[in-house]
Amino acid sequence: CLYLLDGRLQHLSILIIDIDEISDSSSNIDNTKNLPKLKCLTLTSQWYTYFYNDRIVPLLRRMLNLEELTLFLSIIRNESTYIDGTQLHNDFLINMPRLNKFIFSIHTYIINDRIEIDLPSKNDILNSFLEREYQQVHSYADEKLTFNRGFCHVYLLPYHFNDFIFMTSGFQGGSFSEVRGLIMLDIRPFENELFQVISQDFPFLQRLSITNLYSQQNKQHLSTSITFAHLFDLDLARANIDYVVQFLFDKNTSLPRLTHLTVRYETLATVTQGFTNDAARLTCSTIRCLVVKEPFVRPEKFLLYFSSL
Incomplete structure (x- = not known):
């Protein structure tokens, strides 16, 4: 330039x-x-x-x-x-x-x-x-x-x-109806309440990436599920396992339009208990594009769990 x-x-x-x-x-x-x-x-x-x-x-x-x-x-x-x-x-x-x-x-x-x-x-x-x-x-x-x-x-x-990048846990809310992409990054944990705020303040969010290796301090999830009605692309490759539980367990977060997921295989296998539990089955069944950067061998029940691949 x-x-x-x-x-x-x-x-x-x-x-x-x-x-x-x-x-x-x-x-x-x-x-x-x-x-x-x-x-x-x-x-x-x-x-x-x-x-x-x-x-x-x-x-x-x-x-x-x-x-x-x-x-x-x-x-x-x-x-x-x-x-x-x-x-x-x-x-x-x-x-x-x-x-x-x-x-x-x-x-x-x-x-x-x-x-x-x-x-x-x-x-x-x-x-x-x-x-x-x-x-x-x-x-x-x-x-x-x-x-x-x-x-x-x-x-x-x-x-x-259209993008809101490098949000930290210090975010205090606002109105961001124009935003379609959000990148979250911090060296302190993101708690459940913050995701509730984001789901309300970013009503048309489509892409979310979380970089945070620190475990959540509050393991108790909200009594009602958080909904991201338009989110279709979720990147958890650099996220602590707590955030994978936060987003893939449908009792915690509802992602009706999610089709693209980026995640570490080891974390995914742990959260799904070897692709056998039901907690993440509904969310994973809608995934059409799964990005796992490290090589792995698909277990027998993998394709049954990710039935849209």
Whole structure:
């Protein structure tokens, strides 16, 4: 993308960049010329980047006449703090006097192994946006680090994106009817109550991926089943066995449209008791695409259990 922005597209006014990851480059690229004709930029990236300061900020500072800006970013920072409204202003918004529309979802993952930094509270982060006249902003953030790690997510409301990524156990709810894909990731357990909130706040969720190796503290499931009415794709390959029980046992979670499942074979065999118990049979019977990355030999009762394969 930087090659295209070396000045050759002199009349470019609208630019939409949708990439998996923002990485460094060893190529010699002229990344200094201003882009005075650019009026509208959308920059979305699905994975964490280490290069906010080195790549993203210098790029945005070149767009002096930008009128509309949309950012969907996840950023890793070492020995630092969360990105808030004050930093966004100082980094590049101050250079965009004509900006009249700023839509954003920015997730910060900090790793502070060598120093101690006082982290801002949720209210501190929200106030940093209010001071810049951004009223409809929501945030959740870790005020204390776990294993020297911390997460913060700040976004504009109403939420404008189809994906909600790297949700942690600190999520506090909201209205996300536009979201179709959700990625959950944390170094603390996801409890049953959180999945109940998600099923209500993400009513049209279709794809769910859970990365969490930590066992749930509360093993008692809710008295009524949680329903994800539109979920068809579930990825539990990097999830503790508790979340496989949470989603495959129909007494815990109802998944009437589930057809795609990604899971570890050992976990699946354990939860289903060698594909013999009835607790997960109903949910597994609807699976049409089963992704198991490690090799395995199908037991005799495997195809009876996954009768739609």
